[in-house]
Amino acid sequence: MLALRLGRGARPAVHLRRLLVFAAAAGTAFLLLATLGHAVDTPGDSLGSALRLAWCLVPLAATAQLAVAVARTDPAARLHDGMTAAGLGPVRLTLIAAATTVLGCVLGSLLGLLAFLRLRGALGGAPVGPEALLGRDPLPYAAVGVLLAAVPVVAGVATAVVLRPGRNEPSAPCADDPPRTAGATPAGLPWGIALTAAGLALEVYAAGHTGPGARLLRLPGGLVTGEAGVVTGWLLSAAGLVLAAPGLVHLIGRVLGMGRSGAVRLLAGRVLQEESRRVGRPLGVLMAAVSGGYAGYVVYGPGAFALHGHDGRASFGPLTALGTGLVLVCTALCVLITVAESRTARSATTEALRRIGTPAGLLRRAAALRASVLVVVLAAVTGGVAHLAAGPLGG
Incomplete structure (x- = not known):
């Protein structure tokens, strides 16, 4: 009540x-x-x-x-x-x-x-x-x-x-934060890269054991082979994307602030570094979801999401379309909600910058820069991993 x-x-x-x-x-x-x-x-x-x-x-x-x-x-x-x-x-x-x-x-x-x-x-x-x-x-x-x-x-x-008490997210960026806070890269980046590479390697190995006689849950020789091995490799690659995304966002922020960066680049890079853990997690899930959707398209073609079968290859028909749409929409909404939450958390810092005379146009340019760089880099990484992960499935 x-x-x-x-x-x-x-x-x-x-x-x-x-x-x-x-x-x-x-x-x-x-x-x-x-x-x-x-x-x-x-x-x-x-x-x-x-x-x-x-x-x-x-x-x-x-x-x-x-x-x-x-x-x-x-x-x-x-x-x-x-x-x-x-x-x-x-x-x-x-x-x-x-x-x-x-x-x-x-x-x-x-x-x-x-x-x-x-x-x-x-x-x-x-x-x-x-x-x-x-x-x-x-x-x-x-x-x-x-x-x-x-x-x-x-x-x-x-x-x-x-939301349990004591489990708080990193605070919003403040002007008096110590430099080591912005420079501390999330520990998941190397582990995520290693997990993604291991998943891709397992897919390539298992793809050689797929065929008409392969069984979904067959595990011969102590290694996961066949269709089960390909699916397991994709799951490892997806988990690697989720684990590496916060570190990747932090790394993008550091690159933006390197060299003789101006105010726009410096502010955009600082925000990305501070918000890497908060924004990186849902971004990683979205990258994994897009990679899975692309893999399904490669395996089943357009019929995977059609309302009726397509050359006998569609697995669920309308349920596939509903489930895939749910996953993609939910993960995309999580990213948008997290971005809005991050903006709210930075409201005090943004107001302080405006009080000291920072032009509103500079803040908008910094926001546009970090958004565009994130979209370009993460889309390229997602597309590359999805293409490599879907290759054995298509074969």
């Missing part, structure tokens, strides 16, 4: 972000229920159902990431004057943020259930959609309840863990 009262008076932008979580939860719940419908309708295809359920874990993780990003920027989860005196300390505010996230995800899951039942024809009217997509047999109520609870539980726990 307290979470509802605190959230009722929020600004429209806050409600819009909560609505995005609501929509993402609805889409993920629909995917989970569609997987259950396939399992019930085709009991002999246990491996296919297990693979569909494993694929649903990716949209589930993307939805949880979006829910955490929205909860971090929710004004109801921040300490304000008088809250401690009223008994609202950091622990209770964390619980309120988690409860708000759970409530939004529960409502979204219920919407996904209604859409799923309507397409199956369980709410009256003719069924909509192919039978192979949603199935027609009755669903076990216990399984439906477990799958509907998956999104609220995962998102709520992730929100509580990330």
Whole structure:
């Protein structure tokens, strides 16, 4: 009840972000229920159902990431004057943020259930959609309840863990910060590069063992080969991108500030270095998601995202399009929300620069410079890794 009262008076932008979580939860719940419908309708295809359920874990993780990003920027989860005196300390505010996230995800899951039942024809009217997509047999109520609870539980726990007291993000850049704060590169860059290289090497090795007779979970000779090895190599490459992204953003900031840099380059590089951990993590996830989408396109072609099969190669049809869209949209929204959060955290520093006479045009040019450089460099890195990772899959 307290979470509802605190959230009722929020600004429209806050409600819009909560609505995005609501929509993402609805889409993920629909995917989970569609997987259950396939399992019930085709009991002999246990491996296919297990693979569909494993694929649903990716949209589930993307939805949880979006829910955490929205909860971090929710004004109801921040300490304000008088809250401690009223008994609202950091622990209770964390619980309120988690409860708000759970409530939004529960409502979204219920919407996904209604859409799923309507397409199956369980709410009256003719069924909509192919039978192979949603199935027609009755669903076990216990399984439906477990799958509907998956999104609220995962998102709520992730929100509580990330926002728990004592786990704070790096502070906004200040004029009196010691130089070593801006020069300390995140430790994940070399490890991320090594993990990405190992994943690409494993893909190249495993690609030689793929073919018509290869089995998905075959692990001969103590090494992961075949399709499983290719997929494992791509997962390692994606994890390497996520791990290396903060360090890469920090390195871009250092390069911008090198040499006889002017005020625009110096300010843009300083901000990138200070915000590398905060902005780099969601950027790394977005890079991995784009790399995975490109790999799927290489393997299945345009039919991978079509509403119907394409030369017998499409894996899920409309569910592929829904799941891929959920992952890409959620990760992109996380980046935008994190950028807005970073801008809010720098508001005091920006106001101080304006008070000492810094032109507004200089601040805009610095923002445009760091955004353009980030887009160009990270797009090039993502495209190169995605092309190398998708090569063995296409072969």
